Amino acid sequence: MVHNFNNRFTCKQDLGIGLFYFYNNHIISKTKEGVILTFENCSGLLELIHSYYGTIIPFMYTSNRKKSYSFVPTEHFKSSKLFPNFTGYSVVTYDAVNNKVATLEQYFIET
Known part of the structure; x- marks a missing residue:
């Protein structure tokens, strides 16, 4: 599947779990040191993703893992x-x- 990605910067969001940079079709995250990402503490991020992309606009996610953190992998499902x-x-x-x-x-991770 080929998408026409226009990666113009939209905004930066500072959530309790880290910084998130939103582009037209891309999110770049800088998660805070020591955070354990769960479905619950990512709810604000998930709401933002839905408000920016809905269920139609294709998007990718890049984790800029400069700091050490973890996530519960099964929560991704x-x-x-x-x-x-x-x-x-x-x-x-x-x-x-x-x-x-x-x-x-x-x-x-399933894509």
């Missing part, structure tokens, strides 16, 4: 059902530990 327009996920890592964590997490 709940959120992925909310967004049939979610087309891809990427992780930028800066050390070997976060690279290994990201490699493990990819088995739980």
Whole structure:
């Protein structure tokens, strides 16, 4: 599937779990150190995603993993059902530990 992505910056949102940069078809996250992401503490983020993209506009998510954090991988199954327009996920890592964590997490991400 090919999409015409127009990645113009829209806005920056500072949520309790981190900073989120919204573009027309892309989100870049900088999650805070030590945060454990769950479906519950991501509810504000999920609401923002819905307000920006709904269930029609295709979007991708990039995690800029400069800080160490974790998420409950099985929780992703709940959120992925909310967004049939979610087309891809990427992780930028800066050390070997976060690279290994990201490699493990990819088995739980459905796009």
